[in-house]
Amino acid sequence: MNIELIKDQEAFLGLRDEWNSLLKSSASNAVFLTHQWLSAWWRHLSEGRELSILLARENGNVIGILPIARRQPQYARMMPTLLEFLGSGLIGSDYLDLIAKPGREADVSSAFAAHLHTRGIMLQLSQLRSGNCVVSHLVKGLQQHQWTAAQTKLNVCPYIDLAGLTWERYLANLGPSVRKNINRYLRILPTHFEMRMSCAKAVSEVDDSLDILIDLHRKRWGATGLSEAFQTSEIIAFHREFARLAAAEGWLRILVLWLNGQPAASLYGLRYGPTFYFYQSGFDPAFNKHSVGVATMGLAIKSAIEEGALEYDFLHGDEEYKFHWASANRDLGRTEVFPPHARARLFRHAIHWNRAARKMARRVLRKA
Numbered sequence: 001m002n003i004e005l006i007k008d009q010e011a012f013l014g015l016r017d018e019w020n021s022l023l024k025s026s027a028s029n030a031v032f033l034t035h036q037w038l039s040a041w042w043r044h045l046s047e048g049r050e051l052s053i054l055l056a057r058e059n060g061n062v063i064g065i066l067p068i069a070r071r072q073p074q075y076a077r078m079m080p081t082l083l084e085f086l087g088s089g090l091i092g093s094d095y096l097d098l099i100a101k102p103g104r105e106a107d108v109s110s111a112f113a114a115h116l117h118t119r120g121i122m123l124q125l126s127q128l129r130s131g132n133c134v135v136s137h138l139v140k141g142l143q144q145h146q147w148t149a150a151q152t153k154l155n156v157c158p159y160i161d162l163a164g165l166t167w168e169r170y171l172a173n174l175g176p177s178v179r180k181n182i183n184r185y186l187r188i189l190p191t192h193f194e195m196r197m198s199c200a201k202a203v204s205e206v207d208d209s210l211d212i213l214i215d216l217h218r219k220r221w222g223a224t225g226l227s228e229a230f231q232t233s234e235i236i237a238f239h240r241e242f243a244r245l246a247a248a249e250g251w252l253r254i255l256v257l258w259l260n261g262q263p264a265a266s267l268y269g270l271r272y273g274p275t276f277y278f279y280q281s282g283f284d285p286a287f288n289k290h291s292v293g294v295a296t297m298g299l300a301i302k303s304a305i306e307e308g309a310l311e312y313d314f315l316h317g318d319e320e321y322k323f324h325w326a327s328a329n330r331d332l333g334r335t336e337v338f339p340p341h342a343r344a345r346l347f348r349h350a351i352h353w354n355r356a357a358r359k360m361a362r363r364v365l366r367k368a
Contacts (some may be wrong), residue, residue: 001107003115005281006053010299013039015055019063019099023274028097028134031272032127036245037093038067038086042237045091048072052083054115056108064108066138070121079351080343082122090228091238092279093357094157094315094332096127096136105134113141122338126154126314130331132299138264145339153333157327160301160312167302169200178324182298185291192290193259197299200254202249209254212241213266220293229280246270255303257283265292267300275311276304297325307316 006012019035022053033039049069056064067086087093100108114139115219116123121140130153139149162170171179189195200209214230222227230236246252253269253276265283269276278300283293304312314322316332328360336351 001111003111004055004057005115007051009042009051011141012042012051012053015062017294019065022062022065022101023099024300025102026098026099027102028095029273029277030095030097031246031251031270031277032087032093032095032098033067033097036249037242039086040238040242040245041091041093042069044234044241045256046088049084052221054112056111063104065099065113066112066135067096067099068123076308079124080122080208082124083116084124086125088126090256091127091235092229092315094127094145095129096125097129097133097162098138100134104147105137109134109137110141112138113145116142117147117339118144120339120341122339124334125337126334128333128335130333134337138185139335142337147337148340149335151333151335152314155316155332156318156329157316157332158314158318158329159311160326161310161328162305162312163310165239165305165314167305170305172303174187174325182294183222185295186298187293189295194261198258198297199303201247201250201252203244205254206243207240209256210239210268212256213254213268213280214262215278215281215285216263216266216284219284221280228315253300253303255291255300256295256364257299259287259290259292265296267296269300269304271304271307271309274309275313276300276309277313277315279315301325327339 008091016035016039023029024143038171048067049071052068054064054066055062068083069086071082071084072281073081085093085096087096096145098109098112128135143149165173171182174182177367200206200230205307214236230239239318243254251270251272253271255267255269256263257265263284264287268279268280269278271277278297281296283294283296301312312326314326
């Protein structure tokens, strides 16, 4: 097994076919680990990081990928230089992980651990599927080299198991009041409006549908400041590029609910493998009393069932509305791994106290 360090953007971009082929066969397979998602993130949102991707090759074939980058120190947060996943930050990349050929996870992780041990740089690995991630093998490998690890629960991802369900059977599993409301909204809307639902899937539809989504999202959340989904030109540029790439692969689903010819609500989804990922949404508050957001979510779930998805994943966030639809959830966590030298012990204590101080400050501000 040979370990390669990829530090050059051109080399990274040239890995797409090998990358996605390995990902599809791996236990880590998720849309946020695709080459399309991570390469678009790198071009638009890498913010001065340095590529530091590790590849494991055997007989010329890629059997392992650790998709990481080197981030410079953040002194205000008392963070040292560290290695973190590509896709990190506010963009919402859930289920990040090490990618390995099935059955070779431990071998690949051991080889990566030996390489990382020689470099002695802290790892901060976020958005991990708790209890079910391949990178846990890497952490164990580093611990054999006397590294120490700290794990933190960050969030939850509610989801619906759609296996074997029809739309009617799914509704029957919901609470009676929720089921009654959904049926009422979907029944009443066509009596008040000329109603239709469109679903953008093609590359030619990306720009217009994304513009509608962003406009409706801002109408819904702009005044509250509670969403950072489309706040910067870099984030929007990322989504324009990724949405085109996703459409070319058949993954894109941007639904728009039209009432009397006007876009009233929109939902940004991705169908990748057996899973429909709900990424973002928005609606026009002018239609708030008609519950267009609820109607659009219901129609998105119905569409996912009809096209054979086995799971509808709401991704990270414990917002109450998600649990009106979903009865199951999985945890997302962060694992930080510190090398066995004195500086690392200082880093660990400094990070802990900085986070504790920031947490206390937030509590004080909420009470003020």
